Every structure is written in C-alpha cells, then in structure tokens.
Amino acid sequence: xxFLTAVRPSEALGIIKSxxxxxxxxxxxxIDEALGRVMAEEIVASEDIPSFTRSLVDGFAVRxxxxxxxxxxxxxxxxxxxxxxxxxxxxxxxxxxxxxYVATGAMLPEGTDAVVMQEQTRQTxxxxxxxxxxxxxxxxxxxxEDIKKGTTVLSPGKRLSAFDIGVLAALGIDHVAVYAIPKxxxxxxxxxxxxxxxxxxxxxxxxxxxxxxxxxxxxxxxSVHFIGIAKDTLDDVSARLQEARDFDLLILSxxxxxxxxxxxxxxxxxxxxxxxxxxxxxxxGKPTIFGTLWDKPVFGLPGHPVSCxxxxxxxxxxxLTELTGESESALxxxxxxxxxxxxxxxxxxxxxxxxxxSVDGGCAVAPLYAKSSVISMLAxxxxxxxxxxxxxxxxxGEEVEVYTFG
Numbered sequence: 001x002x003f004l005t006a007v008r009p010s011e012a013l014g015i016i017k018s019x020x021x022x023x024x025x026x027x028x029x030x031i032d033e034a035l036g037r038v039m040a041e042e043i044v045a046s047e048d049i050p051s052f053t054r055s056l057v058d059g060f061a062v063r064x065x066x067x068x069x070x071x072x073x074x075x076x077x078x079x080x081x082x083x084x085x086x087x088x089x090x091x092x093x094x095x096x097x098x099x100x101y102v103a104t105g106a107m108l109p110e111g112t113d114a115v116v117m118q119e120q121t122r123q124t125x126x127x128x129x130x131x132x133x134x135x136x137x138x139x140x141x142x143x144x145e146d147i148k149k150g151t152t153v154l155s156p157g158k159r160l161s162a163f164d165i166g167v168l169a170a171l172g173i174d175h176v177a178v179y180a181i182p183k184x185x186x187x188x189x190x191x192x193x194x195x196x197x198x199x200x201x202x203x204x205x206x207x208x209x210x211x212x213x214x215x216x217x218x219x220x221x222x223s224v225h226f227i228g229i230a231k232d233t234l235d236d237v238s239a240r241l242q243e244a245r246d247f248d249l250l251i252l253s254x255x256x257x258x259x260x261x262x263x264x265x266x267x268x269x270x271x272x273x274x275x276x277x278x279x280x281x282x283x284x285g286k287p288t289i290f291g292t293l294w295d296k297p298v299f300g301l302p303g304h305p306v307s308c309x310x311x312x313x314x315x316x317x318x319x320l321t322e323l324t325g326e327s328e329s330a331l332x333x334x335x336x337x338x339x340x341x342x343x344x345x346x347x348x349x350x351x352x353x354x355x356x357x358s359v360d361g362g363c364a365v366a367p368l369y370a371k372s373s374v375i376s377m378l379a380x381x382x383x384x385x386x387x388x389x390x391x392x393x394x395x396x397g398e399e400v401e402v403y404t405f406g
Contacts, residue, residue, distance in 0.1 A: 006279030006286065008389065009314070009349045015276050016290060016319055019297050024325050025180035031168050034160050037178035038221060038325045043154040048144035049170050053108045057139045060099040060121055060128065061112035067130045075122070075129035084109060099128055108140060115139035147171070157327025159221065182323040184222045185244030186213055189230045189237060189255035189264065190303055208305045208375055209253035216312055220320045220330040222249070230255070237267040245294055248323055251316065252289075254303030264300040268293050281389060282349045285311035305375040310351045310384060313403065332404045334383075336363030342394040344387040353381035354402055365400055381405065 007015070026040040055061065062078065070076035083101040084090045092100055092109035099116075100109045108115070114134035122129040147153060153167050154160075160178075168176060188207050196206045207229060214224045225247065230240040237255065244250045255264040265275050273293030278300075280288045284307035289300030299316055301308045313331065321329050336356060344350045353368040365385065370377035383404035387394055394400060 006281050007277045009280055009282050012277055012280045012288070012290065012315060013318060016297075016315060017322070019292070019319070019322075021297075021322055022295070024323075026177050027180055028175045028177050031165050031174055031176055034165060034168075034176055034178060035162060036221065037160050037176075037181075039154055039156050039158045039160060039176065040179045040325065041156060041177040042152055043168070043171070043173065043176070045147045045149050045151050045153055045171055047171065048149045049147035050141055050143060050145070053143045054141050055102040055104060055106050055108060055115045055139060056141055057115055057117050058104050059102065059115045059117040059139065060130070061094065061102045061108050061115050062099045062130065062134060063094065063096070063112060064114050064134055064136050066097055066099075067114075067116065067132075067134050070130045070133050072131045075131045078128045078130060080123065080128040082109075099130075113137065113140070155327070157325055159324075159326050159328075179325040182222045182248040182320070183246075184217055184224045184249045184251060185227050185247035186210060186217075186224055187227045187230055187237075187240045187244065187250070187252045189232070189240075189252050191232045193229050193254065195229070209301070209303070209308045212305060212309050212375070212378075213251060213253060213301075213312060216309065217251075217316075217320065220317065221324040221326060222320060232263065234263045234266050234270065237263045238270055241267055241271055241293065241298075248296065249319065250293065250296060250298040251301065251312075252299070253301045253308050255300065264289055265291075268298060268300075273298065280311075280315070281347065282311070282314070282351065283345075284351065285314075288315060290315070304371075304373045306353075306370070306373065306378055309378060313384075314351065314386075332406075334363055334402050334404060335399055336365040336402055338394055338396050338398050338400055339364050339366045341396050342367050342385070342387060344391060344393045346392050347389055349389040350387040351384045352387060353377055353384050355380065356382040356402065356404075363402075365402055378405070 067076040078099040080099050082092055084106040086103045086105045090107050090109055094109050094111040113136050116130050116134050120132040188210050192204050193207050194200050194204050217224050227240050227243050230237045252264055255262045268291045273291050275291040278289045285302050287302055288311050291298050301311050342352055355366045357364045368381050383402040385400045385402055
C-alpha cells in the first residue's frame with residue numbers, strides 16, 4: 001500500500017475541521033447528573049441572586065453617615081434596636097443614629113447601607129459604640145449582585161463544572177439540555193499486538209495504545225469502546241471496522257505505515273469509505289490516515305506509542321471538540337522559555353516532548369528526546385512543543401507554547 005501524497009499539517013487540520021458531522025443530539029438531564037456534560041442551551045437568569053440585600057457577617061446594620069470617622073478613641077454612639085435572623089423577612093426601618101443586629105446571611109433592614117462587624121462594636125447599658133468607620137456596601141451582598149435577572153449565565157458549548165451546577169441550583173433549575181456524549185470505537189491492529197494480561201513471546205508486544213488512547217479521549221468528553229485487536233489481514237481489519245459501524249468516531253492504532261501488512265486504507269475503501277489523506281509532514285507520526293466511512297470520521301494512527309499519542313492530541317482532538325460541542329479545546333497550554341536549542345528539519349512539523357520547571361517566577365522548558373516507541377518518555381514529560389515546518393529549529397531562551405498533558 002503506497003502513501004498518498006503527504007499533506008502539510010495545516011492542510012490536514014483544515015480537512016479534519018471541514019468534515020461535515022451530523023447534527024448533535026440533545027437530551028435533558030438532571031443537574032446532579034450533569035457534571036462534565038456540555039451545555040446545549042443558553043441559560044438566562046429569571047431572577048436576581050440574591051433576591052434580597054443581605055449581610056456577609058455577624059454585626060450591626062448601620063447608615064454610613066452615622067459612623068463616619070468612628071475609631072477606638074472616639075466611637076460613634078448609636079441606639080441598637082432589634083435583630084434580624086437568618087431566613088426571616090424584616091419590615092424594620094433604620095433611622096438616624098440607629099442600628100440593627102444582623103446575622104450572617106440575614107436581610108438588611110431598610111435605610112441601612114453597611115454592616116459593621118460585631119467585634120468592631122461595644123455595647124453599654126444604653127448605647128452601641130462603633131469603633132470603626134464603615135464604607136457604603138461594606139460587608140453587604142446587594143440584591144442581584146451575584147446574578148442579575150436577564151443576564152446570560154451559561155451558553156451552549158460550556159462544559160459544566162461543579163460551580164456551574166451551583167449556579168443552576170441557585171436559579172432553581174433542576175434539568176438542563178446537554179449534548180449527547182459521542183461514542184468512540186477503538187481498534188488496535190497488528191499481528192504483534194497481544195492483550196496486556198498476556199506474556200509476550202519474542203516478536204510480540206502488549207497493547208499499549210488501547211489504554212493511552214482511551215485515557216486521553218475519555219476525559220475530553222467521549223465514551224470509548226474497545227472493539228478488539230485486528231490481525232494483519234484485510235478481512236480482519238474490515239470485520240473490526242464493521243463492528244464499529246454505529247459509533248460516532250472510529251480510531252485504529254497501527255496498520256497505517258507503508259508496507260504490505262498494513263490494511264487500514266484498503267479496508268476503509270473496501271467498505272465503501274474514502275481516504276481523505278494518508279501521510280502528514282510531521283515527526284513523529286507521518287503515516288497518519290484520515291477518512292470517511294459510513295459518513296463517520298475515521299482515523300488510522302501510527303502504532304508506535306509516542307507517535308500515536310502525539311498525533312492523537314494534534315489531529316484527533318480538534319474532531320473530539322466538534323463532536324462534543326464544547327466551545328473550547330480540551331488541550332491546555334502554558335508559555336515558557338527553552339533551556340536548550342531544539343534542532344529540526346525544514347519542511348517537517350516536529351513534536352518534541354518537554355519537562356517543565358519553575359525558574360525565577362517563570363516557566364522553564366527542557367526538551368526530552370526519545371524514539372517514537374518509548375512510552376516511558378511520555379510518562380516523564382509534562383507536555384510537548386511544536387517546531388513549525390518552516391523552521392530549522394528553536395533556540396535556547398526562545399518563548400514557546402507548551403501543550404500540556406494534564
């Protein structure tokens with residue numbers, strides 16, 4: 001099987017991002033089942049949060065003008081009249097020279113515009129002494145200060161965090177529309193691949209990619225299903241692909257390199273699909289395949305673990321973002337400065353594993369080098385950098401963007 005003409009990485013990403021996916025399915029879930037799901041609707045606040053102005057501390061609700069200039073030696077003298085407890089509505093009105101005790105979270109009486117903490121007051125038999133000047137709004141959360149009625153609080157594409165769910169709870173929303181979780185089929189390929197519970201005989205290796213791919217894809221918001229290990233025959237690769245027909249995305253690892261034992265492209269075409277590119281000008285990971293089968297996207301990734309993982313992050317993750325409906329990529333980046341030169345070949349986009357450390361308040365980036373079959377180097381790395389195809393390398397001290405692994 002010969003390579004098709006290798007494409008530039010920018011072309012490959014363009015082909016992937018332009019792939020026409022079916023409309024995403026939506027469903028309604030309870031908010032206690034919504035953590036990590038992607039929003040499929042806009043949430044507009046139907047009320048103010050809080051719905052009343054309340055105290056943030058235990059203390060006395062006062063008028064700022066009555067305690068202006070107050071201090072330990074010359075306290076402001078007020079008359080304490082009444083108390084407001086948490087959870088009760090009050091009709092109290094505070095006039096000049098008056099104060100009302102309020103508990104944390106209690107409604108503020110009409111006429112007050114600050115709360116003085118209890119420890120900044122002294123009570124005598126007849127007066128309340130305030131020993132500190134208060135500023136308007138001090139120790140108060142005003143009505144609507146947290147969430148204003150009519151404002152958009154959550155938008156489609158937002159992956160729900162625990163705090164987002166707290167916002168929904170505050171607004172009394174117990175169900176929310178989310179996108180269905182995409183189903184990803186994963187197939188390992190190669191006569192040399194054996195399950196991890198096997199003792200590999202000479203020439204055999206355990207199935208590393210099944211686990212690295214699954215544990216990279218699942219946190220990105222997908223459900224991963226392992227179809228099995230395909231032998232190096234056209235019939236077996238085709239049969240495994242047939243088992244994956246009902247999934248949203250198909251990923252095969254191994255069987256993408258040039259050679260007579262590689263049947264991924266042939267199997268895609270036999271089943272009526274089309275290979276959109278086979279080969280990308282990157283290192284590691286040149287023999288990457290992307291195609292369409294049953295109107296589903298299908299990737300053929302290199303078998304070497306490092307190549308497989310880095311190509312997955314670079315080229316498959318943009319498709320995962322489209323499938324999940326998330327507005328932001330699941331990949332995180334940080335900026336740092338290289339500690340050493342990074343040589344590269346012009347015309348090839350290269351992915352270099354790096355180790356991060358903190359130096360003088362900044363981030364130092366140390367390149368790590370290993371062959372594409374060495375999985376232990378990925379475990380030691382914190383992320384990777386991209387050396388652009390139009391560059392012959394990067395220099396020590398240069399600022400780079402690091403795609404982190406966690």
